[in-house]
Amino acid sequence: MNDDPVISVRGATAALGARPVLRGVDLTVGRGEVVALLGANGSGKSTAVRAVIGQVPLTGGSIELFGTDRKRFRDWARIGYVPQRTTAASGVPATVREVVASGRLARRRFGWATRADRAAVQRAMELVGLADRAKDAVTALSGGQHQRVLIARALASEPDLLIMDEPMAGVDLGSQEILAATLREQVAGGTSVLLVLHELGPLEPLIDRAVVLRDGCVVHDGPPPKAVGQHALPGHDHVHPHAADEPLRTGLLS
C-alpha cells in the first residue's frame, strides 16, 4: 500500500519563531490508509499537518503530495482540509449551505456554481447528517454540529485525501458517532485520511496506523497503541492540557 503514498514527508524540520517545532519528521500516508497523528500538546502535531498543506514553511526536508513536490502541487481539490476550529461562524450570519459551499471552490475557483456543484454540496451535508439544517444559520448550531459543518465543507470538493486537525475536540458523543460513521464511509470509498488526534476514541477501529510525536520527533510509527486505564473508557474526553516536556502519558504507549 505504501508504494504510491499520497503524503510523503522526509526529514521535515520547521520552527515557530526561534523555537524548533519539527526536528526531522518522517511521515507517510499510503493510498486508502488512515493515519492518526498523536502526541501531547506542543509535540508538533498541528505544525506537522499545517506544513503538509503549505501553511508552515519548512526549514529543511521535503514534502510530497500525490507524488508531486508540495511547492509545485496545485491540485488542491484532491485535499479536504478540516482546520482546528471551535466555530464555523464569522462576523456576518451564514447558513450551513453557504459555509459548506465555500469548500466547493477548490473544484471551480472562479465562475458560477453549476448543478454538479450544488449536488456535491447537498451530498456533503447529507454525509454529516446536516441536510435538514441547510438553511439554518451556523450560529444556531452546537459545537459538534459546527465541527460537522467544517467536515462537510472539506468533503464538498470530493477529495481523495482528508486532512483533519483535532476533529473530535469539544464534540458531543452524538456528533462523534456521526463523524466516525462519515469517516468510515469515506474510507470505504477509498479516501486516504491523516488526522491529528489527542486520543483514538470512537475512531479507533478505523485507524490503520498511528504516528506519535514527542518534542517534534517521531517516537512511534506502527499499529495504533492499545488504550488502557481511564483513556480506554468509552466517552472519556481528553481536554486537560499537557506541558510539552511532560512524559508522554496519553495512555497510548503504556
Added chain:
Amino acid sequence: MDFLEPAFMQRALLAAVLVGITAPAVGIYLVQRRQALMGDGIGHVAMTGVGLGFLLNSSPVWTATLVAIAGSVVMELIRAYGKTRGDLALALLFYGGMAGGVMLTSLSTTGSNANLTSYLFGSLSTVSSEDVTAIALLAAFVVLVTVGLRRQLFAVSQDEEFARVTGLPVRLLNLLVAITAAVTVTVAMRVVGLLLVSALMVVPVAAAQQLTRSFKATFVLAVLIGTGVTLSGTITSYYQDVPPGATIVLLAIGVFIALAVLATPLARRRARTAERASAECDARCVPDTRRPADDVRV
C-alpha cells in the same frame, strides 16, 4: 416631489443611491472578517489625498482615490505580514493621513480648511457633474467586484486559512477587498464625508443581520437599508437645514435600533426551534452503549 427639480438635487440623489449600494456591499466583507473599522482608517488616509488634490489644483476625488488605495494596500500588508505592533503602525498611518490632509490643504492656494470640511462631513449640494461621473465609474467597479466575486470573497473572509488550502489566490483577493474599500470611501466622501464613511459601510450590515440567517439575505437587506437611508437622508436635508452626512448616519443607526428591537422575539423563537431540533437529534443518535462508565475508578 419638488426635491427632484433642481439639478444639484438630481446629482445629489444619484450620488446618494450609488453610495447606499456600494458602502454596505464592501462593508459586509469587512464586518465578516471583523475589520469593521478599516473604512474609518482609509477615510483618514484619504484626507491626505484631498489635500493633495487642492495643492495640485486637480479633482480631489481622483487624488483621494489614489492615496486611499495606496493607504489601504499598506494596511492590508501590515495586517498580513505584521506580527506585533500592527496596531501602532495603523495608528501612525491614520493620524499621519489626517495631519497630512490638513497640512497640504493649508499649503495650497485653492483649498481652505472650510473646503476640507466639505469632504470631512460631506456636502451634497456642491457635487458637480464631474464628481457624479467619477462616482458612477468607481461605483461600477465596486459592484462588479463585490457581486461578481461574492463566493470567493465570502470564502476568504469566512476562513482565510481554509481558503488558502482550496487554492484560491487569497493574497490577491485580500488586496482586492482593501482596494475596493478604498474606492468606496472616495465614492462616499462627497455624500457622508470621510469621517462618517465607515458608518455607512458597517451600520446597514449590522442592522440587516438582526433579521437574517444567511449571508445572501444580509447582503441584499444591507444594500436596501443603505439605499433607503442615503435617499431619505438626502431628501430630509433638502427640506430641513440639516447636514446630509450626519442625517444619513443617524437614520441608519435608527434603523439598526428598530430592527434590533424587532428581532428580539424572533431570535427567541428561533432558539426554541433549534433547541427542539437538537433534542430530537440527541435522542436519535446517542447509543446507550456509549454512556460513560461511572463505576470505574479514575
